[in-house]
Amino acid sequence: MSRTITPEHASAVRLSAVSKRYANHVAVDRVSLDIRPGIIFGLLGPNGAGKTSTIRLMLNLMLPDEGRIEILGKPSSDPALVNRLGYLPEERGLYRKMEVRRVLRFLARLKGITTREADRRIDHWLERFTLTGAGRDWGTAKIEELSRGMQQKVQFIGTVLHDPELIVLDEPFSGLDPVNAQALKDTVLDLRRQGRTIVFSTHLMDVAERMCDAVAIVNRGRIVLNGEMRDVKAEHQGAARVAVTFDSGSGEQAQTILADRTLVAEIDHQGNHLEITLAEGATSQGLLERLVASQVSIARFDRLEPSLHQIFLQRVGASGVEAGMSGHG
Amino acid sequence: MDKLLAVIEREFSERVRSRWFILTTLFGPLLLAALLIGPPWLAMRTRDDADVAKVLIVDATGTALGSAIAVDLAGGVLGTATPPRVLEVNAAVLAATTDSLRGRLLTKALPGVFILSQETIDDGRAELLLPDGSALGVSERLAASLERQLRQARLVTIGVAAPDAAFVAQLRINVRTTQLGSDGREASARVNMLVGFAVAMLLYIAIVLYGQIVLRSVAEEKQSRVAEVVLASVPARVLLSGKILGIGGVAMLQLGIWTSALATLLVNRGRIFAMLGLSATSVPLPTVHLSDVLLLGAYLVLGYVLYAALFALVGSIASSEQEAQQAQTPVLMLLVSSIALLQTALQEPNGTVATALSMIPFSAPIMMPLRLGLADVPSRQIVASVGALSLTTVACLLAAGRVYRTALLMYGKRPTLAEITRWMWAAD
Numbered sequence: 001m002s003r004t005i006t007p008e009h010a011s012a013v014r015l016s017a018v019s020k021r022y023a024n025h026v027a028v029d030r031v032s033l034d035i036r037p038g039i040i041f042g043l044l045g046p047n048g049a050g051k052t053s054t055i056r057l058m059l060n061l062m063l064p065d066e067g068r069i070e071i072l073g074k075p076s077s078d079p080a081l082v083n084r085l086g087y088l089p090e091e092r093g094l095y096r097k098m099e100v101r102r103v104l105r106f107l108a109r110l111k112g113i114t115t116r117e118a119d120r121r122i123d124h125w126l127e128r129f130t131l132t133g134a135g136r137d138w139g140t141a142k143i144e145e146l147s148r149g150m151q152q153k154v155q156f157i158g159t160v161l162h163d164p165e166l167i168v169l170d171e172p173f174s175g176l177d178p179v180n181a182q183a184l185k186d187t188v189l190d191l192r193r194q195g196r197t198i199v200f201s202t203h204l205m206d207v208a209e210r211m212c213d214a215v216a217i218v219n220r221g222r223i224v225l226n227g228e229m230r231d232v233k234a235e236h237q238g239a240a241r242v243a244v245t246f247d248s249g250s251g252e253q254a255q256t257i258l259a260d261r262t263l264v265a266e267i268d269h270q271g272n273h274l275e276i277t278l279a280e281g282a283t284s285q286g287l288l289e290r291l292v293a294s295q296v297s298i299a300r301f302d303r304l305e306p307s308l309h310q311i312f313l314q315r316v317g318a319s320g321v322e323a324g325m326s327g328h329g
Numbered sequence: 330m331d332k333l334l335a336v337i338e339r340e341f342s343e344r345v346r347s348r349w350f351i352l353t354t355l356f357g358p359l360l361l362a363a364l365l366i367g368p369p370w371l372a373m374r375t376r377d378d379a380d381v382a383k384v385l386i387v388d389a390t391g392t393a394l395g396s397a398i399a400v401d402l403a404g405g406v407l408g409t410a411t412p413p414r415v416l417e418v419n420a421a422v423l424a425a426t427t428d429s430l431r432g433r434l435l436t437k438a439l440p441g442v443f444i445l446s447q448e449t450i451d452d453g454r455a456e457l458l459l460p461d462g463s464a465l466g467v468s469e470r471l472a473a474s475l476e477r478q479l480r481q482a483r484l485v486t487i488g489v490a491a492p493d494a495a496f497v498a499q500l501r502i503n504v505r506t507t508q509l510g511s512d513g514r515e516a517s518a519r520v521n522m523l524v525g526f527a528v529a530m531l532l533y534i535a536i537v538l539y540g541q542i543v544l545r546s547v548a549e550e551k552q553s554r555v556a557e558v559v560l561a562s563v564p565a566r567v568l569l570s571g572k573i574l575g576i577g578g579v580a581m582l583q584l585g586i587w588t589s590a591l592a593t594l595l596v597n598r599g600r601i602f603a604m605l606g607l608s609a610t611s612v613p614l615p616t617v618h619l620s621d622v623l624l625l626g627a628y629l630v631l632g633y634v635l636y637a638a639l640f641a642l643v644g645s646i647a648s649s650e651q652e653a654q655q656a657q658t659p660v661l662m663l664l665v666s667s668i669a670l671l672q673t674a675l676q677e678p679n680g681t682v683a684t685a686l687s688m689i690p691f692s693a694p695i696m697m698p699l700r701l702g703l704a705d706v707p708s709r710q711i712v713a714s715v716g717a718l719s720l721t722t723v724a725c726l727l728a729a730g731r732v733y734r735t736a737l738l739m740y741g742k743r744p745t746l747a748e749i750t751r752w753m754w755a756a757d
Contacts, residue, residue: 023748059561061738079564087561091740093554098343109335110562158558 009073012037012166012197013058018067020053027053029221030067035199035214037165040192042212043201044308050221051201052090055170058199059087072165083112086164090171090201092155096144100131100154103143104161111162118161125157129183149180156184160191167191169200173207185211205308217312225315236311239265240278241304242287247297248272254296263287275304332563333571340546340575345582354583358590365594366605381470384441384457385430386415389423390450397478398443402470413443420447427458434460443471453479522675525702529695532629533668536694537661539580540636546572547644547733548653556737565734569726573637580633625698627715632694635722636660638729645729645736646744656743667692671699678703688714690721728753 013035020028028050035041043051056062057069060076069076072084094103101122108118122139123132131138131153143151152175160167169188173181188198188211202208208215209229216226225232246254258264258276263286266277278287284303291298306314344350381402388395395415403412418426423446433439437460444456455475457468477498484494550556559568594601639660647653667686674683678700687697687706693714700706735752736744744752 056738061557061560082562085561087558089554089557089561091554091557093552093558095343095555096553097347102343106335106339107558107562110332110559112331155558 009037011035011070012039012072013041013199014068014070015054015058016068016070018054018057018064018069020057020062021065026221028057028064031218031221031223032067033216033223033226035197037197038192038195039213040188040198040200040211042208042215043199043218044203044205044208044215044312045201045218046203049218051218052170053221054218055087055168055199055201059085059168083162084165086159086162086167088156088159088167088169088172090174092152094143094151094155094158097142099140099142100126100146101139104154104158107158108161111164113162121161121163122157125161128187129153129157148175149177152176153180153183156187160187165196167196167198169198171202172200173202173204205312209308215308217308217315225311232308232311233305236306236314238306239280240282240284242276242278242284243273243300243302243304244276244291244298245273245300247299253294254291257287257290257294257296260290263290272299333567333574336559336563336568336571337575337578340572341578344542344576344579350579350583354586357583357587358594361587361591362594365598366601370605381467382411382413383439384413384443384467384471385439386413386443386445387423387426387430388415388417388445389420390445390447391420392450392482394445394449394475394478394482397481398445398471398474401474401478431458434458441467445475449475449479450482522703525678525699526671526675528625528702529668529671529699532632532695532698533664535580535584535629536632536636537664539576539633540640540660541657542576542579543572543637544640544644544653544657545650546576547641547737548647548650551645551647551737551740552649560734560737565737566730569638569641569730569733572641573634573726576637577630577633584629621701624701624711624715628694628698628718631715631718631722635690635694635718635725636664638722638725639663642725642729642732642736645733646739646749648740648743652743663691664695667695670696674699675703679706684710688717690718693718731755 011034013033015031015033017030017032018028019026019030031050031054033054043054045051053062057064058071058076060069060081063077071078071081074081095106098106101119104122104125105115105118108121109115113121126132126137126139131150138146138150143154146154156172159169167188172184172188176184185207188200191198192213212229214226214228215232217224227235258267258274261279263279263282264276265279268275276287278284284301288301291301386395386399395417399412399415416426423444427442427444430439430442434442440460442458444458446455448454453475455472457471459467481494481498484497485491489497550559556568563571640657643656643660644653647656670682670686670692673680674686674696677683683696683700686692687700687710697706697711697714701711731754732749732752735755736749
C-alpha cells in the first residue's frame with residue numbers, strides 16, 4: 001500500500017537549542033537533536049520529563065521560546081509540512097459518535113487526501129488490522145461501540161493513512177494488549193523498511209531497546225544521552241562481559257582456561273552459569289575459541305551488554321527514575 | 330481551503346444526521362402549527378357568541394329589559410344571530426326560580442343564567458351565574474349590552490325620544506391604533522410590538538441554542554483529546570472557523586425550515602382554518618421589506634458568530650463539558666441583560682436605554698432588530714451599530730482563535746485571566 005521513499009534531506013528532525021517554558025517550570029531546556037531519516041528513533045524518559053512537550057514542538061503544536069526546529073529540511077512552521085507528518089498523541093481520542101470510516105475519511109481529508117483515495121486506503125488498513133472481514137465490518141460501527149484496543153488501532157490508521165514521511169507516536173504501546181502491541185510493532189518496523197522515519201516516545205526501555213536504531217534520553221527537560229543504539233551501548237560497555245552456561249559436569253574441564261588471568265579478570269559463579277568479566281585486551285571471541293578447542297560442552301554463550309535501563313541509571317542515577325519509569329514492557 | 334471545507338462538512342453533516350436535529354426540526358413546525366391553530370380552536374370551543382346565545386336571561390324587572398338585551402345581543406332587530414332565551418318571572422318567585430336553575434347550571438345543561446331584578450333598574454346591579462370554566466367574554470358582552478339598554482331606558486325616562494335615545498346609547502367605541510412610519514408605512518402598534526418581541530426572542534433563542542452547540546462541541550473535542558489530532562493537521566483558526574461555520578450552516582438550515590414552515594402556515598392559514606371549520610381572525614401582518622430581512626439576517630449572523638466565538642473560547646479553557654457549562658455564565662449574562670431590559674425597550678423603543686443597548690455590540694443583535702420593528706431608527710444609528718458589531722465580532726474571533734490554540738492543549742488546570750489575556754496578544 002505505502003510507497004517506498006528515499007530520503008532527500010540529511011535530517012528528518014533537527015532541533016537546535018530549543019527551549020519551552022511554562023509559568024512555573026522549564027519543560028524543554030536547550031534541547032538539540034538530530035534524527036536521520038529512515039530510522040526508528042526513541043525518545044525516552046520518565047513521565048513529566050518533557051517528551052510530549054518536545055514532540056508538540058516538533059509538530060508546531062506549540063511554539064518554542066528559543067531555538068530552531070527543522071522538520072524534513074524545512075522550518076517546523078512551514079504549513080506544507082502538516083501533510084507529510086503523522087501524529088499519534090499520547091492521550092487518544094476520536095469523535096465518539098462518528099462511524100469509523102467517516103472519522104478516517106475526515107482525518108485523511110485534513111491531510112489533503114481525496115475521499116476516493118482515502119476510501120481505498122481505509123479498506124486496506126482496516127483489513128490489515130483485522131477490523132473488517134469475517135464476522136463484522138467495524139468500519140460502519142460508531143467509535144463508541146469499539147473496544148479500547150480497536151479504538152487505538154483506528155487512531156493509528158488515522159495517523160498513517162496519508163502515508164506520511166515522518167511518523168511521531170507518543171507512547172504508542174501504552175494500554176495495548178500483547179497481541180495488538182505486537183501488530184503495532186510489526187507495522188512500525190514495516191514502515192521503517194519503506195523508508196519512513198518513526199519517532200516514538202516511551203517510558204518502556206526494553207521496547208525501545210528492541211526497536212530503536214537511535215535514542216535520546218530526556219530528563220527534566222534536558223537530553224542526558226543521545227545517539228545510535230550501538231554507539232550508546234558501546235560507550236557504556238566498560239569492561240567486556242560474557243555469560244556462559246556449561247552442560248552439567250563439563251565445567252571442570254574449563255577451569256584451566258578460566259584461571260588464565262590474561263583472559264579472565266573476574267568470575268561470578270552461579271552453579272553451571274557464570275558471568276565473566278574479561279581481562280583487558282581479551283575478547284569474547286578469543287574466550288569462545290579457547291573453550292571450544294578444549295571440547296567443553298557449552299549450553300549458552302552470550303555477550304553481556306548494558307541495558308538501556310542500566311545506562312539510564314548510570315547516567316542519571318536512581319534519582320532520575322520517577323514513577324512510571326520501567327525497564328520492562 | 331479544502332481543510333476548512335472538511336471541518337465545515339464534518340460539523341454540518343454529523344449534526345444534520347443526528348437524532349437531535351431531526352427531532353427538533355420536526356418539532357419546530359408542529360409547535361408553530363399548534364401556536365397558530367390552537368388559539369382560534371380554543372376560542373371556537375369557548376366562543377362568546379355561541380355561549381351568549383345559550384345564556385338564559387331571567388327577567389324579574391317587570392319591564393322588557395330582558396328581551397331588549399336579547400335582541401341587542403343577536404345583533405339588533407335585523408341581526409342574524411340566535412338571540413338568548415328570556416324567561417320573564419314575577420319578582421316574588423325569582424329566588425325559587427334561581428334555585429331550580431342552579432341545578433341545571435351544575436350539570437352544565439345551561440351555559441349561564443343572567444338575572445335581572447328591580448335592583449338592575451335602580452342601580453345597574455345584575456347577577457350572572459356561570460358554570461366552571463366558562464368564557465369570560467360572556468360576562469363582558471352581557472354587561473355591555475345591559476349598560477346600553479339601561480342607558481337607553483333612562484334616556485327615554487327623562488324624555489328623550491326613543492330613536493334619539495337609541496342613537497346615543499347604542500354608540501360603540503372602537504379605537505384602532507396605527508403608527509405611521511416616516512416612509513408612510515402603516516402598521517398596527519400592537520402587532521408591531523408582538524412581531525418585534527417575537528423577533529428579539531427568536532434571535533436570543535437562536536444565539537443561545539447554536540452558541541451552546543459550539544460550546545459543547547469544543548469542550549467535547551478537548552475532553553476527548555481529538556482536538557490534538559486535528560490541530561496537528563489544521564491551524565486552530567481553521568478549526569474554529571470551520572466549527573462556527575458548520576454549526577452556523579445547521580442553524581441556517583433549521584431556521585430556514587422553521588421559517589418556511591411558518592410562512593407556509595401563514596399563507597395557507599385561511600385554507601387550514603376552513604378545513605378545521607374555524608373562522609380565521611384577520612391579523613394584519615406588518616409589511617416586510619427585503620431591506621428589513623437583510624438587516625435582520627445580518628444581525629442574526631453577526632450575533633451568532635460573535636457569541637459562538639465567545640462560547641468557543643469558554644469551551645476551550647474548560648477541562649470538561651460540566652466545567653464549560655459553569656464557565657459560560659459571563660457570556661450568557663451578556664445576552665440575558667438584553668432580554669432583561671426588553672420591557673423598557675418595548676415601551677420606549679427610541680429611548681436612551683434602548684438606543685444605547687442597540688449600539689453596544691453584545692446587546693445590539695437583539696435590541697436593534699427589536700427597535701427596527703417598533704420605531705423608526707435613524708440610518709446613522711443602524712450603520713454605527715452594524716459597524717461596531719462587525720468590528721467586535723472580528724476582534725472576538727481573532728482573540729478566540731489565539732486562546733483556542735493554546736487552551737485546547739492544556740489539560741487539568743484552568744488558565745487564569747492573566748494567562749488568557751497573554752495568549753490573546755501572543756503572535757501567530
